[in-house]
Amino acid sequence: MxxxxxxxxxxxxxxxxxxxxPVGxxxxxxxGIGPAGTPVFVVRDRRALRRLLWRPGEIGLVRxxxxxELDIEGDVCTALGALQRVLRHDDEAIRLSGDDKREIVRTAVMLGAVGPEPKAPPEEGGKGLLEDTPEELYSRMAGDSRALGAGRWAGATTLAEAQRADEERIAxxxxxEPGASVLELNAGWASFSARLAREYGAEVTAVTSFGVTPPEGVRVLPFVPAEGSYDVIVALAGVLPLHGVIGELAALLRPGxxxxxxxxxHRRDSVQRPFTSDYVFGSEEELPTLGSFAEVLDAVGLEVRGVTALREDYARTLRAWAAGLQQGPLEDGRARTWLLHLATxxxxxxxxxIGLYELDSVLR
Incomplete structure (x- = not known):
């Protein structure tokens, strides 16, 4: 005992x-309790129990x-995966019985965790995860690869190798052709833009919020230009849904x-998670389905020429980013939110x- x-x-x-x-x-x-050799959930403050008392389930845990107030020692993906295996059935969260709820209250009383509901953290209910995320966090995630797109892992053993293989394939x-005009969105440190300019002679505009020195042959902007006539637009990184801006992007393309x-x-029958809606995308955004996204492309005159499924590569890249983020201190709520987002x-x-698809389309 x-x-x-x-x-x-x-x-x-x-x-x-x-x-x-399943965990310590x-x-x-x-x-402490639980088996040795597993990730450990560390309850640093009774307030964590009070949050779970008021909001049992995902939101209480996330807050x-x-x-x-709650920490995880060990690989966060392994820790959350162990919980999901026992707490979830498909897309349905566990349902607590009346006896379970009474036992939760009794335990909370014994541990002095009963009290008014704590306030939600400021990261909840805002404009979404990408708002004002510091460049340093992205740098920790990306590591030596300095790239923010999903890598291609066939034959690769490190994130840098996977990212390099991906960029080579896309380029x-x-x-x-030399002189082709290219617009890259979510360009990060503009490494891919620099490759296109250096190896293919393209005239590249890179859109990024990072404070990068423009590589040779690359123009760097902090926002998407309002007008232009580009031969190619690429958007290979980022987690925000793009279907709301496809019309604006199509207007920047030349015919053809x-x-x-x-x-x-997301899968059509999957359930939108509270963490995703309240912390990642903001209350106004939601991931589309593959079919609805293709319909948006078609509606603005873009003909889909190719679709590539990258789900497995995406999952492995996310795990690598999460591991990179865990190499440094999780000093604030934004860093912790990012880690939860990557792992979940x-x-x-x-x-x-969910999945990740690469859609190649041409303006008719």
Missing amino acids: VDGAAGRLEPLLTRILGDPL VRAWDGS AYVTG AGLAL GRLLVRQPV TALAAEAGR
Whole structure:
């Protein structure tokens, strides 16, 4: 029998999560339960339990983690995956019985965790994850690759190798003529734009919020230009839905111009998660389905010429980014939100609930 706060939590946790527990748990007083060799959920403050008491399930867990009241030691994807296997059935969260709820309240009272509902962290209900994310966080995620698109992992063992293989494949497939005008969105450090200018003689405009020195042959802008006539527009990075701006992008293409975009999509029968809507995209955004995104392209005169599924490569890239982010301190709510987003998206992609598709289209 384990003493301390963890010992008091053990009967409740095994009731909900199963016996043996799939993960370790360590309480604020240093007491711990769970099997050795697994990730550990660290309850740093009783307030984390109070959040779960008021909001049992995903939102309570997310709020406790984003505020730092709950922590994870070990690989975050493994930790969340272990919980998902016992808490979820397809897209349905676990349903607590009346007895479960009464046991939660009884345990919370014993541990002194009862009180008014804590305020939600400021990261919840804002404009979304990408708003004002510092460049340093992106740099930690990307590592040496300095690229923010999904890598191609066939034959690759590191993120840098996967990203390099991806850029080489895309650049060769664009078959650019010298002097071709290219617009790259979400260009990050403009490394791919620099490749197109250097190796293919393209005239490239890179749209990025990063403070980069423009590479030779590349014009850097902090926003999408209002007008232009481009031969190619590429958008290979980023998590925000693009279907709301496809018409604006089509207007920047010359007749016969090419739009190559990557778009995360959700399965038609999947359920929008509160974490995704409240923290990642903001309340006004939602991932499209593959079919609805193709319809948006068609509606503005873009003919889809090719579709490439990248779900498995996307999941592995997300895991690599999460590992990179965990190499540094998770000092604020935004860094913690990013880590949760990367881990939960990787797990959703591995389970087939979401995917990533590369759509190649031409303006008719």
